[in-house]
Ligand code: HEC
């Protein structure tokens with residue numbers, strides 16, 4: 001091969017790679033189109049937004065306490081990586097999701113990506129939400145659009161270098177983010193599958209009850225086996241291990257706790273679980289709570305005693 005020919009070939013290959021790379025990048029940045037669907041059901045969305053725990057994370061503490069308007073953002077989360085603020089997700093066109101298309105809304109959960117293309121931090125639990133059904137997401141969006149717009153501008157997250165570089169999340173996602181949809185297990189009952197869907201995806205119980213590695217990714221081998229350091233407390237082991245988990249709890253004890261916060265010993269659940277119960281599971285129907293209990297009781301027991309970090 002003569003030299004001039006080689007140069008031409010190299011340039012052509014580089015150009016083709018560039019075009020392909022740019023196409024892939026663009027393809028990723030733009031939210032994929034959605035299949036045609038039935039009209040969304042805002043009433044269903046009102047229920048699902050509770051199952052998803054969206055209200056507690058996207059409403060500031062004062063408004064939550066006063067039972068004020070929801071979804072205006074401003075809730076602070078302290079994490080080992082810095083402080084994150086739940087954004088305004090009301091229908092406000094400037095600060096909320098008022099201008100978002102359905103496809104953009106779905107893509108935020110399923111791909112952890114914003115309409116402009118940037119990556120979200122996993123403080124927004126899209127690692128779990130990626131498995132939420134498109135229909136459920138569109139019903140949630142329809143419900144949000146029935147609520148008044150909130151005017152609070154978003155507060156920038158307070159995270160230091162290198163975590164403040166959102167592009168770095170591309171690598172994090174490549175390592176840890178599975179975009180797998182929920183696949184029901186045909187060998188199990190409809191109730192078990194409903195519980196699996198809620199616990200693993202919409203209600204994202206593992207986000208607190210599964211320990212994380214130094215980069216904030218869940219340790220798969222310790223799924224639901226408890227995690228230290230959630231807002232200064234611990235999220236206990238909720239696998240059915242008799243000693244270190246909730247193996248001695250009956251299904252109805254689990255249902256009762258999720259409904260009212262009441263523990264089998266007569267105490268009330270505290271810490272970060274308070275919000276989960278008050279703004280989430282206490283709004284769910286008995287069938288869904290029982291489905292979650294059935295699923296939790298079916299998990300492999302993992303012996304893991306969680307100690308508070310000093
Ligand atoms: C554990 C707290 C938490 C929960 C639960 C949660 N979110 Fe969020 N959400 C966040 C945080 C933090 C961000 C900001 C992420 C970022 O900036 O990278 C976010 C981002 C978003 C965004 C993108 C907003 C924007 O301006 O780009 C939307 C939309 C959203 N959440 C909707 C929801 C809905 C709907 C639910 C319930 C199904 C939900 N979230 C549950 C914490 C949470």
Ligand code: HEC
Nearest residue numbers: 203204205208230233234235236238269270271272273276
């Ligand atoms: C935001 C973090 C968070 C999420 C999300 C969360 N939990 Fe919890 N959970 C906790 C914490 C923290 C405690 C311990 C509370 C305390 O100290 O009283 C707890 C306690 C519990 C307990 C009591 C265990 C015991 O031994 O006392 C159960 C059961 C439980 N959670 C189940 C669930 C289920 C089911 C879900 C999903 C619907 C869930 N949790 C979601 C943080 C969370």
